[in-house]
Amino acid sequence: MSTPADTKTSGGEPSRAGAAAALRARGYRVTPQRIAIQETLVELGRHVSAEELLGAARRRNSGLSLPTVYAALDALEDAGLVRRIATGRGPALYDPEPADHHHLVCRHCGSVEDLEATVATSGALDAATGSGFHPEGAELVVHGLCERCG
Numbered sequence: 001m002s003t004p005a006d007t008k009t010s011g012g013e014p015s016r017a018g019a020a021a022a023l024r025a026r027g028y029r030v031t032p033q034r035i036a037i038q039e040t041l042v043e044l045g046r047h048v049s050a051e052e053l054l055g056a057a058r059r060r061n062s063g064l065s066l067p068t069v070y071a072a073l074d075a076l077e078d079a080g081l082v083r084r085i086a087t088g089r090g091p092a093l094y095d096p097e098p099a100d101h102h103h104l105v106c107r108h109c110g111s112v113e114d115l116e117a118t119v120a121t122s123g124a125l126d127a128a129t130g131s132g133f134h135p136e137g138a139e140l141v142v143h144g145l146c147e148r149c150g
Contacts, residue, residue: 016035016039019034019035019038019039019076019079019081020035022079022080022081023075023076023079023081025079026075026078026079026080028075028078028079031072032061033061033063033064033068033072034072034075034076036057036060036061036064037053037057037064037069037072037073037076038072038076038081038082039060040053040056040057040059040060041053041076041082041094041096042096043056044056044096045096046096047085047093047094047095047112047113048093048094049090049091049092049093049094050066050069050070050073050091050092050094051066051091053069053073053094054066054069057069073094077094077098080098081098082094082095082096082098083095083097083098085103085105085112087105087110087112088105088107088110088143089107089110090110093112095112095114097114100121100137100138100139101114101115101139102114102115102116102117102119102139102140102141102142103115103139103140103141103142104141104142104144104146105141105142105143105144106144106145106146106148106149107143107144107145108145108146108149109146109148109149111146111148113146115140115142117140119140121137121138121139121140124138125137125138
């Protein structure tokens, strides 16, 4: 789910006001913790674990705990501000780019990278709809070995 263009900064990231509006639209309270976590993830600009995000976000809000980070990430994901990526091993990673896009996942080290490729997912979405499922999006995940592990 993408954030509306009028709620983004000139760099394409959701602004503080945009993040607050997206949270409110999904029925969430806008808390300093949620905003600190969202802003930190955007600043990091890469796929990170909740634990790594906690360490970085504590510079903004020293009172954060891991359960608070997970709860905030759940709300931010539901509001369309972050994307959770299951790596197949280890903890899930969180992506600051919520728009539909594709990923490479290394089966050895677990690294996740964005994959810039035009892939038609309409067939999968149509099949899902045809089976009574209500899809919200689709992505391609390519599993294999990264350059370092290959």
